[in-house]
Every structure is written in structure tokens, then in C-alpha cells.
Amino acid sequence: MKFGINLLAVMKFFPLKLFSKLAVLSEELGYNGYFMADHYNLPGPIHECLEPFTTLAYIAAKTKKINLGTMVTPIPRYFPPQLAKIVAHVDHLSEGRIIFGIGAGWHPPEFKTYCQDQTFYDSSQLVNRTIEGMKLIFKLWTEKSVEFEGKYYSLKRANLEPKPFQKPYPPIWSGGKGDFMLKMAAKHFDGWIYVNWEQKNSEDYQKKVEKVKKHLQVFGRDINKFTFAIQASIADPLERVKTFVDAGCNYYVPVLGYPKQLKADQCLPAAKNFAHEVMASFK
Template sequence: MRFAISIPQLVEDGTFDPAAFRAFLTRAEELGFESAWTSESTLGAAPMLSPLETMTYAAACTETLRLGCVVFVTPLHSPVHLAKSLASLDQLSRGRIEIGVGTGGRGRMFSAFGVEPDGLVARFNEGLKLMEGLWTESRLTFKGRFWQLEGAAMEPKPFQKPFPPLWFGGNAPAALRRAVRHGDGFFGAGSQTTEQFAGQVRLVREALEDQGRDPATFQIAKRVYLGVGEPSVRVRLGEALRRMYAHAGPEIEAVGVSGSADEVVAGLREVADAGAELILLNPMFDDADQLERLAAEVIPQLKNEPSRSRTPSRPGAHAEPCA
């Protein structure tokens, strides 16, 4: 079982503490977390920092920690600009970037981004193919439905070759099959319960078999919102989740794992048994304190258990480009 930590992104106006941010990431690196992740929420009431800028700041604060976003809602981005930003960040971090991508679904204010909801999946597929072309070809001629380039060059390429690992989000069966066909891994959402995630993993494994893909070349992960401590953490976690998912009903509280260290261990064990090889631990408050408690009270119990997971493939071993 492998563990990642969420990068603190919830920052009220005027309250960002650079020293605390650096200390959190330095400590996460010292404690042996293999990666740290952001998420993307451009519009919303929760005060969430942008992922790219947060990852860039994090890269300057660390030496070995891998850094990612799950997920960039890529149809809302210019793929040329996003490809340039990610290639630059991979260079600046000396090859420590992981990239999560997803369509984001139809529940978005598409008009704010100049994007039509029709053809969302086609736009996602074409944009990803364009990014991969810019990352791998010295000159790219691209004649797509949404974007056209003639002999375009983008330098420098990503530090990782051919480009950083690609994780796919999503929950629909078609999205899971697309992840297996084009990605390096599937990342289950924090807004999904463990039971829902287990069903997604079953579909992923069926797709791996149907497509004749070696499971050892494909990783499975899940974000878990959590809180360790006294019974009051359940109330605090529920409040934080309702604030982040303002349009969700009270059932959103069921996605969290909270309570004593033993209760959190039990909840994370269920996530691992459902198929997660990498678990992204996502405290929703008291980030520094929760980091220490997870490292001291929770992770050692899980790491001392017999391994249920296979060894993952090396980062950056890609399937064929997205078509």
C-alpha cells in the first residue's frame, strides 16, 4: 500500500502562510509520502487555489516529492497552453509531475469558458491527442475538429519521456474503458464512496482483460477525505464536505473516513481491499496536525499488514496516444 498527501489548497482571502506551506511540504517529504496532489475547481464558493500555481510553488519547496493534479478538466483548457505549462513545470521540477485528466461531466458552467457542452468527449480526446503530439513531435501538423496546427513546435519538451504519467478520472463505464485504453492509471474521486469505487475497479479490471492489457502497466488510486481524532472530527469533516460540494445532498458525508486512528485505519483498509494501490490522504482541516497523526498513528498500522497489491509499473510507461 502506497500513500500520497493532498497539498493544502483551501485558503481564505489574505490568509496564505508561505512558511507554513513550505513546512508542510518539507515535512511530507521527510515522512516518506511518495507524492502530493492538488485538485481543480475554477468556479465555486470554496476558496481553492489554482492547481498549476500551487504545484509550481510546491515544486520550489521540495526536492523529491512527486506532484500532481487530479484532475485537470481538460476540455475547459486550451490544450496548447496547458501542454506548455505542464511541460515547463516538469522541467522546473526535474521530472516530478503527474497529470490527472478528466472530462468533468456536464454539470459545468461551460459558457464561462467559451466551450459548448456538445462534443465534450470528442473535445477531451482531441485535446489530449494534441497535447501528446506537442510533447513528442519536433514539428506538429494537426488537423482536428476543434484545433488546427501547421508545422508547430513546442520546446522544451517535458523532462519525463515521452511525457509525465497520465491518470484518468471519471466514473461512467465509457470513461473507465477510456482510462485503460489511453492512460497509466485510474484515480477514483474523493466524492465517491468506497462501495462505488469498488464497482469502478471491477469495471477497470474487466477493461484491462478485454483490451488485453497487462494489469502491471496500469495503476489504481483513490482520494479519501478524512479526519483523525476525537468524535468531533466527524462533524468538522461533514461540514467541510458540504461546503466543498455545495450542490450535493447530505449523502456527501458518507464519502469521508473519520474517527480514531483505528477507525481511520479500518476505513482505509476497506479502500485498499476495494483495489486502491495508492491512497491519496486528504485532510480537510488542521493540515499540519493531521499530517503528523496520519504518519504516526495510521500509516504504520497499514504498512505492517501483508501486501494486497502488485508492484506498479514504472512512472511514465505509456499506452498508445489517445485517439
């Protein structure tokens, strides 16, 4: 059983030094991963967020062994070759500690401000751009002189160097709860992330885990090598965490929540409390 931690990267409410302090403390406490949402802004009082990959590169220099990842990166918001380059470089800076969490995206204002064509696509195009974008990223990470002609992206004689530190590339976890995204995670990726903002119980999670497992069997993949992650709450008590573990979770990532739920000076104590009250029971 593994545990990560995720502090919402909100500049307005959390001081910059808190992110590195939390990462260093989390490593000392035995957390396996430190994750960041890939958002440039969020609705409501959240507003502007830290860019995740530059922040993770900084945190990589402050830590030694904890994995570092996004939860999750919206592929259609990026130009895939540029994203492939960024992830490969941060993988090198961290000496192979990156976990690449991916998704299709959901927040229109981000796309309209930061996407190359300033458009928020419909749901089918978001998914299709994610699939095509990842195909291109895979090729850039594993091949030289890449030729690619897709519906949305094209490249001629492109060569990305350096290739990722991890071979053939970092572990990739896919978000999404729809049937198609579950199937895609099982077919192409190394893990699946259930984002539980709604604070649902473990029954819904277990149903989706079973669907992913069935897809893994169909595709001839090893279930024991697949990560079933959940992004939940730092306030979750041991009894609740156990229900998700019993439902199939093998990587639990509590979020240090929205500013209204948790102030900056409460973050480090909350991380310590979760480690002592919950994580210690699984050792």
C-alpha cells in the same frame, strides 16, 4: 502501497505558506505525492482557488522527491497546446516529478469565466474535447512539427519545446466514474482516480476497479503497472482505508477537507496523524 495528500487550494481559508509547509512536511513523513485540485473557483463558501501549476512549480523548489500532481485538470477548459507547454515546463522544474491528473470538468461557472469561448459544454462534448485535447497534447509531447486537424482544435507545423522531462511524458491518471471514462483510462492512460466526495463504501469502488481491469486485459495492458487511486478523507481510519486497499486501491490520497471540516491550524497535525496511524501500517 502509496499515499498522497491533497489540500484544497482555497485562498480565503488557508494561508499561502501553508501549502509549501504541508508539502515539505508530507515529504518528510513519507507521503509519495502532493496533489492539488485544478479549480479556479468552487461553489458555496469556497470561491477563489490557487492556480495549481504555478503553485506546484513553487512547491517543486521547496521539495526534493515527492511527486506533484493535479487531481484533476479539466482538459476542455484549456487550450491544449498551452496546457501541454505548462505541464512540460513544470515537469522540468520538478526534475520529473509530475503526475498529470485529467478529467472532463463539471463546474459551469469556471468554464463561463475562464474557458476560451466562455461556454460550458454538454457532457458528450466535454468528453469528446477531452479525448481530442489529449490526442493533441500527446503529439506535441512526442513529435516535431505537429500537424493536427480535429473537430475542435487545429495546428500547423507546431513544435513544443522542451518536451517533458519524463519520457515520453509524465504519468497520466484519468478521473471519471462513467463506463466510457473507465474504458478510456484503461486504453490510454497510466492510472484512474476515484473521487469519493460522497464517502461511499468500498463496494462501489471495487466494482469500478474490476471494470477497469477487464478493459486493461482487453487492451493487452499490464494491470500491475496501472495505478488505482482514490481521493478520500484525511479522517479515514485504518480499517476503512484497508477496505479500499482490499478492493484494489494502490494509491490512497486523503484530502484535507473543506474549511468547515478542518481549520488551517489543524492541517499539519492531521497530516502527521494519518501518516502515523494509517501509513505506518503499510510499511
